[in-house]
Amino acid sequence: MNLEKYRFNYSLAGNLQKPLILFLHGFIGNIEEFDEAIRLLGEDFSYLILDLPGHGKTQVLGNDKYHQIECIAKGIIHLLEELKIEKCFLVGYSMGGRLALYLTLHLPEKFIKVILESASPGLATNIERLARIKSDSQIARKLTTITEKSDFRIFLNNWYNQPIFSKIKNHPKYQKMLESRLENKPLELAKSLQFMGTGYQPSLWENIKENKIPLLLLVGENDEKFININTVMSYRCKTAQLKIISQAGHNTHVENTLSFVQNLHHFISVGCGV
Template structure:
């Protein structure tokens, strides 16, 4: 079983007679990524959080190919089976959103409704994927050269200068976010970027047309790239609805946790 190639670090919080939400964090996140959102949701749901391969304390026991999206998705399904979770809600952010969409399209019977935050179905053409693989390989080399913590901190500071993150660095809790990111293993992050990066992900654009699972697409007002991508997703999938969250960029659940939770609650309880 694929599960045996992984030793997942996960936390299952069960509230009696409630539906369960599984949360999938983004690149350089970890099991604590959605803690503030879960606090606001309280005892309305049960929760499964985990460290994705290359992040936190999850161990990949197989080769590098087990950092890829396909075996990772199967391993998550196996984990749900092991925990006797038949159907649940699913939320994924950025990289975790790409993984969440892959899970939705390949295992639709397992998910009631799905929230994709700043996510994409991958790149549509082979040329775009190859270019992204080259780009991610360059970033991975820079990351692998972060020998000491201050090097990694400098890498992170540069990472969050990307336009998609808007003014995230001005957020009052940004230093706390950085500290959380610094807990991740550098080798694991490098492999995650190399093998689960957008360039290595199979394109989901065509399969998206077949989707029957209700999707809530969240995009930040100040994240033009992903606002455009998710507008296109909403145009393709009849069961997808797009909500643009004001005064936020790529990391919506961090920048505006209250509105993030409000949208989740309304979508899941309809």
């Protein structure tokens, strides 16, 4: 679908008479990110999944600024309007979680409840943001030099050595996840990291204090950094509740899919007649 500056690759699945969940994947993910979770959720919901700009088969038709969070948010709202989706539930993981929070705070009328998995409101200070921009720029430069799939595989394996991902490389689903990640284009990922990385995102720390949409914050028990971030988020936002997923690091929906789905389903169902 061509929406102004985006040609989104998306799938709208399930019984559209059922409540709809919009899923937003993380950096280096794609439209397949939540397939297993959706399979477990079953027929209680309908689902909108997509490749975010810079990922998968979605095309950015405008200049590089259309990789920024503000523009992508507008593109997604336009997509919802074109599909005649008035309100939905929203799930975002990591980078997709930051985008989901931005959407929640700026366009709350579109969302019933929101689930943020391993997400943050961004960085609070200019010093932190500048340091992160420098770090992400170095990673983006590495991505721009990748021309062979074998080199991309090495990059991804190194990426998942980061402490926040805990022991995901030992998980039985890791190789399948890796093969899906390899479908992305390194040069497009570099643009996504450069223009939608945590350092470039406007800080949302003050905004979350005013949020009125129910939020579920999900983090893995082995992801200490994001446990700390989300603990502070839960204190600052009166509508937020924090749940820690056992036997998982940053990517809870892959490492402990069942617990992720159970928490999501319970949160959505309470008070919504699902």
